[in-house]
Amino acid sequence: MDLSYSEKYRTLQNEVRAFIGLHKDASPKAVGVRRKPDAKMLEWQRLLVEKGYAARTIPRQFGGFGAEPDVMEAAIIAEEFSKAGIAAGIMSQGISMLVPTLIEVGTEAQRESFIGPTIRGEIIWCQGYSEPGAGSDLANVQTKGVLEGEHFVVNGQKIWTSSAHYADWMFLLCRTEPDKPKHQGLSYLLLSMKTPGIDVRPLRTMTGKATFNEVFFTDVRVPAHQIVMGRGDGWAVANTTLKYERMMLGDANKFMHRVHRIRELMETTRIDGVRLIDMPEWRDRLVRLQGEVMASKYHQMRLLTEAAKGIDAGLKRLVVKLYGTEMGYRLSGLAVDVYGAAGLAFDPHDDMDGGTDDDATAWHTDHMYDLGLIIGGGSSQIQKNIISERGLGMPREPKAALQATTKS
Amino acid sequence: MEFALTEEQRLLDESLRGYLARELTLDKLKTLANEAGGFAKSHWQALADLGIAGLMVPEEHGGAGLGLLDAAVAAEALGYAAAPVAFVGAAVMAPLAVSLMANASQQSEWFPKIASGEMRIAVAFAGGSGQTGTADVRLDGLKLSGRVDGVLDVAGATHVLTILPDGRAALVAVDTSGVEATVKPTLDRTRPLADVVFSGAQTHVLDASNDPAGAARRVRDAGRVMLAADTLGASQAMLDKAVAYAGERVQFGRVIASFQAVKHMAAEMATDLEPCRALVWFAAHAHDAIPEEAHVSACHAKAHLAEVGRLIQTKATEMHGGMGFTELMGLELWYKRISLDRHTLGGPERCRHEAAVAQGWVKG
């Protein structure tokens, strides 16, 4: 164990603080995955990548900062940005999920064309996995990709596709080998959303915002070299991406910031004149969550240490998505409880109308969105299947009963 | 920068676990718990010979001079085995108190005996432990009077070290006149608690610290981290036993481990438990190296492990069905171990209150 704050870290911390002090006003408000970056955000992202506060460990040749992975550096940067309440760069499926996937299994040409523009926020990606008949049972994907000469011709439908309404590119899971068994018949393609034959229809979610979509494909021609790995390798690539998605969804850095925001809320919210922070039953809920957040924060440092050494953390890694999303939901749940009746005025603004949500609306939106994160990326039940089977070595699920229980 | 155990710590863990797996069979554990009242001299001496007793004693006094993170590794291994050993008091809090509070001549007299296992010191808090029960003691000159209930590790102890409210400490030999230590039948039979009554007992006073209140808190916090680490080990043992049992027990023509409801219980346990290890390590490391975070993280580790321990003691027992409710498999020994860890030196509510106070969220 070596968490000593050596000169190197103090220097970095001072650098980050000075940077934030200097640029605080230029920084956009912290935004999540739910909005297309505007010009201000793109400029901010460019600055962060240049300083190494975003895409820090991405090799220089692909446009990153090229630093060695270092848990403490990552933690210092995350903490300083989170303390200042400003955006630590763009959070997107492209940056968190596709880029590490390409670094792990992409070709040199794919890395060169996509990583740089993605980390700079110039290409926004969406994830074309789920279909009406393939949710938890992702390997049941039916969208077809038929190789005709130099192109895969794609036909079918995706659903719940986050950010497809503004994304530039998609990473798509489709069936290219219909004669092979379920898991071996899939391929992973990269395609421009401008390709003719793509129809995106937004779906309004319970948060009142249109954050995800249905996407229909009619004879969409994707150049054959835009496949990641080979034909029939789609399941392996999709799982590589899911591994990074689940780490991202369980990321602990944002949670500590939430604990402190909720503490501030408890200091200003009163019932019959008494501050909530002074009532033991309220305070205890918060301190209890703080303990859980600390556990996940140090757990993440432990995982990053192992990742830097090239050790596959196994069970330790498999629990992160379940732990983080369930905890995040409880945290935002506490925040909306603190607001109580005074926070029930709900006035959400859509991504496109440019308005900003008031704080109570934002917490209610986060709380609902956190429930979405429990469902998306492999639901909590699916995580438990994976943890018990792959992590604890318990028997795999028996083959499904194919009959629906209610007949129409 | 690295968040991981060192090679030496991994070796300590391996050798201790190896010894415990070989020597402390379930039959032997049951005998020690049921008949020896939680203490067997031979067992203690063997662990002392392995270096457990002197883990925290400085090297120049015959110990290993290790830190609280090393001790946490040992505590997890001992919890995993539900080992009947006076570790938290005799091997951690006592040598730490001697380091922080005793003068040089007391240290050179006591440290070597602690390291050899000859001197086994139970630590009693006359207030400020955070636990329920009587704790009312006064020191007149060198004479100690009063009563402390629910003291850890008194079975087999040669001495009791009482930490006074003002942060000084008083050491008495158990066989001195004016000391009456009654080891009680206790829920956790591997580590029975005792009520200690002093009536004018002759003491050695430890008053060399220039921050006595801080020293007392440090000793107590170290104890809390050890109890958290013990729960970590005991919970891991219960989870492992539950998964193994589910892989053998057949109902409806299948092993019960193939039922999703059972798998999900196991997954929930593993998910809550895995991150606990990092929290315990951090709290122990903070004690050694990051003083400004030591107190709050000790409170959090103690509280959080108590909650996760409660979940695991419950679900792991449930997964064993009726068998889990019996004494046959010895599962109850781990269940009760987790309960004792929870309630001694402050339950989770108390520890969380202290964490809030220490962070300035509310007045003490």
Ligand SMILES: Cc1cc2nc3c(=O)[nH]c(=O)nc-3n(C[C@H](O)[C@H](O)[C@H](O)COP(=O)(O)OP(=O)(O)OC[C@H]3O[C@@H](n4cnc5c(N)ncnc54)[C@H](O)[C@@H]3O)c2cc1C
């Ligand atoms: C906010 C959000 C964003 C999303 N973004 C995207 C995206 O960008 N791209 C994309 O491709 N998809 C996305 N999704 C889709 C997401 O991956 C799926 O919703 C998810 O995998 C669940 O599939 P489903 O909706 O079909 O539910 P179902 O699979 O029908 O599940 C319904 C219920 O049954 C349970 N269940 C199903 N199978 C099992 C089993 N074997 N054992 C136990 N329980 C089971 C589930 O846990 C769930 O509770 C998103 C979803 C949400 C909520």
